[in-house]
Amino acid sequence: MNVHPVFAVFLILLFEPWAEGVTCAETPSSWAETSLTTVAASPTKQQGLVFRQKFRDLETFAVDVRIDATAMPEGDLQCIAGFAIGLDSSEDDPLTHSKSIRFELREGDRRGFWDIWIDGINEPRREPSPKPPGWVDNRQYQKPWEFTPHPGDYKLRVLCSREDDGSRLRFYFEYFDRPVYEFKLKRKLSPGHIGFYAITGGNESRQNTATFRQLTVRAVDDLDSFTQISARDIVLDALDLNHPALKQVAEAIHRGDRNQAGQLLLEHLRTRETPLGPGFKPEYCGTNYREVADAVLEDRYGTLGPFHTFSKTYVDGAGNTQHFVDADGTIRWDLCSGHLTRHFHWVSLAKAYSETQDKRYAQRFSREVQDWVAREPFLHPRNPDIGKLNWMDGTTFKLGYLNTSNIGRRCEMTWWPAYDEFRKSPDFSDQAHYHMLLGFIRQCRLIMNPSSFAAHDDGGAHICVAMLQTALMLPEFKESKRWEEEAVRRWQEVLKVQFHEDGSHVSLSTGYNWASLMAMENMIALYRRVGREVPQQFLDTLELAYRHPIALSRPNQGQIDLNDSSWGMIDDHMSRAYKLFPHRNDFLWMATKGEEGNAPDYRSIYFPNAGHFVMRTGWGPNHRYLFMDAGPVGASHGKEDKLNIYVDYGGQQLLASGGRGSYSGGPFAAYTGSTRGYNTILVDGGVQARTYPRYEIDGHVPEQRRWMTTERYDYAEGFHSHGWFPPGQHVEGKQTRQVIFIKGAKPPETSYWVVFDTVQPADQKEHQYEALFHSRRNHASLVDEVSKIVQCWDAGAALRVMPVVTEGLDVELIHGQTEPHIQGWHVVGEAHAPMWTPTFKWKATGTTTRAWVLVPAGPDQRWCVDRVELVRDDSNSLILRCFRPDGTSDLVYRRSLDDLEAGKFEEIELLGDVGAVSLDIDSDIIDRFTVPAPQ
Secondary structure, eight states: OOOOGGGEEEEEOOOOOOOOSOOOSSOOOOOOEEEEEEETTOOOEEEOOOOOHHHHTOSSEEEEEEEEOOOOTTOEEEEEEEEEEEESSTTOOTTTOTTOEEEEEEEOSSOEEEEEEETTEEGGGOOOSSOOTTOOOOTTSOOTTEEOOOSSOEEEEEEEEEETTEEEEEEEESBTTSOSEEEEESSOOOOBEEEEEEEEOSSSSOEEEEEEEEEEEEEOSOTHHHHOOOHHHHHHHTBOTTSGGGHHHHHHHHTTOHHHHHHHHHHHHHHOOOSOOOOOOHHHHOTTHHHHHHHHHTTOEESSSTTSSEESEEEOTTSOEEESBOTTSOBOGGGOOSGGGGTHHHHHHHHHHHHHOOHHHHHHHHHHHHHHHHHOOEEEEEEGGGTTEEEEESSOOOTTOEEOTTTTHIIIIIHHHHHHHHTTOTTSOHHHHHHHHHHHHHHHHHHTSGGGOOTTSHHHHHHHHHHHHHHHHOTTBTTHHHHHHHHHHHHHHHHHHHBOTTSOBTTOOTTHHHHHHHHHHHHHHHHHHTTOOOOHHHHHHHHHHTHHHHHHOOTTSBOOOOSSOOSOBOHHHHHHHHHHOTTOHHHHHHHTTTSSSOOOSOOSEEETTTTEEEEESOSSTTOEEEEEEOSOOOTTTOOSOTTOEEEEETTEEEEOOSEEEOTTOSHHHHHHHSGGGSSSEEETTBBOOOOSSOTTTTTOOOOOOOEEEOSSEEEEEEEEOSOBBOTTOOBOEEEEEEEEEEOOSSTTTTOEEEEEEEEEESSOSEEEEEEEOOBOSSEEEESOTTTOOEEEEOSSOEEEEEESOOTTOEEEEEESBOSSSOBSEEEEETEEEEOEEEEEEEEEESOEEEEEEEEEEOTTOOOSOOEEEEEEEETTEEEEEEEOTTSOEEEEEEOOGGGTTOOEETTEEOOSSEEEEEEOTTSOEEEEEEEOOOO
8 A cells, every 4th residue: 555654653762771682792671562543644743762872883683573553453454553774863754764674564354464665665566677587477366475464463573684785684574484575785784763653544534553562673693593593493483382292392491401392392293192194095195105105215206297107307398308306416396397396205105114114215205304394495487397487386475486386285185194104203303303394384374374375276275274284283383273263264265265056166177176176075084083073064065066077077987178177087086975975876876987876867967157068868888978168267277168069979079179288388288278279169260368357257147048958858058258369359249159959769879969159249340250170080071062061980989060051161171280370189288199170161241150960970870860951041040950860850940039930930830049849750740849038
């Protein structure tokens, strides 16, 4: 906020000598506290005293103070309390003095801020101009100056030391083991005069009281005593000395024997029997944990995940060969190869040690723990594996750098099972033990920063579990109660924000949704492990949330690749789900791939919050399946794929996507994230470009989409209304996609889909349209030039894409194209292979409507539709007739709302704006399906 001096009160204080037992050249006098009361819009008041000369000229010194910025219990972010050093005289105004160093504090209800002003500039928040390559705009997340408020005051320190011809400034907040900010001042600084001030901003008639306590100014002779604090001492300072198990530790600290206190603490932690640790899970240590552990002893790590393809090197996204461990033994955590710094291999080391008692595993673990904690944070500017972004890992935030999503995963998944095994081992060194505890402390302190918590993201779920688990597993620490309270409060927010009423996860990903679901599973397991009753809300939310991935699973029970996910299986996930909910026979059916339990009691289904439609003939290996995404972009991992459709027959991907590119970026990654990689429509070559500012996520209310499902027909519709973006342009308009599933008399053999696409541009210009269909078949061909039907096939299955309107239509079978843009590829990470992508193109002015009949077939390639006849094409209304091999047919129509008066076709009454009429060989009605027109 802007500072307005008219609202401020200043006080400059005089200090007398007092003894505190800290190494210093001069010991300042005792000073208890003062309170400054400010009233909004009141005039400035100022009082000054002369600072003693012998302190004023120090060059290496520390200034400490405790500040309570507001007396308001709920906090007030417009109230600022601060202090300034380096003033020339008692008459100087701290807010306008050009050479002052100021440390300010604000606290609100759930969020507080510190600010540091150096020579009138808020240096920690200052962004460079221009931005360096790889700069990350963190927006509201990962801000180092934020903190979670607590009752009472806060400890602040400025440590100044001589450096060359200037001064090194180190600023500390709350925890004095390391600075929150450092700055090299190009001049020598001394305390000079010190001023305190309080500001109550705003124009409301209210007052605030800021309180300042225990100011000390000391000359520092031994700088290392301030800057080189041992891991042991940081841990001891964090203990709750009133904890019953720490009585002897407390006694040793009180008598000044910190070495003995540390040994007593470690002995307690080595031998304690409660609380119970999490144990080993195959997903966190690998079923091949011995192989993983032995590879680590040889400096080999997994290159394709933590448990696969072990090597001493890997090739990064820039094509450079990197060594995991340098020749001098330095472990390259800074390479941030993803799983490496999530430390899954630590759990493998622990599991191997538990079975063999081979001290090499404990020694390696000791080395890595001490190395990682002592050296973090790790910065990797322009990381080629993460899109050349400035990337970091550890327990701090840095402006312009993206901290990894490992923040919570370590304390949730890997550190605790590893530590709980090694803490009992004599081969786990004392120094490593202290560093492990320090790592837990710093991890949770970072998580307590409100800007670490994205309630909508799977990472938000992970940090809740991480913080709660650490709090419950380390009750000996005085901060644990606050960690626990904040973790539980945030978890309630996660449940509210991340899971829609229909059970879908806000990421709308079939991969990252499992990250939050696994966090929920771990939260429930944690409650049960420590003997707490699991809140029913946790269980109800989780049980409902499983329905979404189950419903979206393909006939082989594999998932589709929504957003940043892949086409993997879900049986392993459902095995965990069944253990939590043993009464759910459908969970068992999914876990055993249909060998046990019962299939879900629904088939086709619609998720209104997610905007996801699934049309299927049934469950099992031989059924037909279509998915349409008509929902919002998806939190954190969205792609430009609205109205995309997938088609599957018997586990064979007939219509898929362009794949999933590597996080390292590049043209193929851009392709898989853009509309070009999906089965929808481009306008003038323009893609959707709807991920920023992602207004579709926040407060998402389901659109008024129509959905119907019956025994023989389904209907779904969706809309894209954000336009398209050719280079340098924005084509405004709306696309409506309507899908009718005609199941026929003997599904799945008689089942197919009709897709209507209507585009309404906002202008009357001529536009070119492209309808894309990404096929995973090995072969593709044009059946004939007249019908322009495209057939894609291989030994597994086949698909026909039958255009209904062929006038003015061109079709191109794109396969491995790179110019003028990438098209026709299937991408997996850095690998890519050509993929058949039939592309239908046409030009139109004004509203245009096209229709496509999608007919799947098995290995025998028996088509349930022989041919399609266009019956009527006017006023953006289409009536078509699909003829089957046995002479029966289906009359399918999509009518403009302005064209509903034309209500018959050859004496067959057409009802609603969308529908189907099934006819026998004599054109008599067998069945009909009507979608009522919207009101």
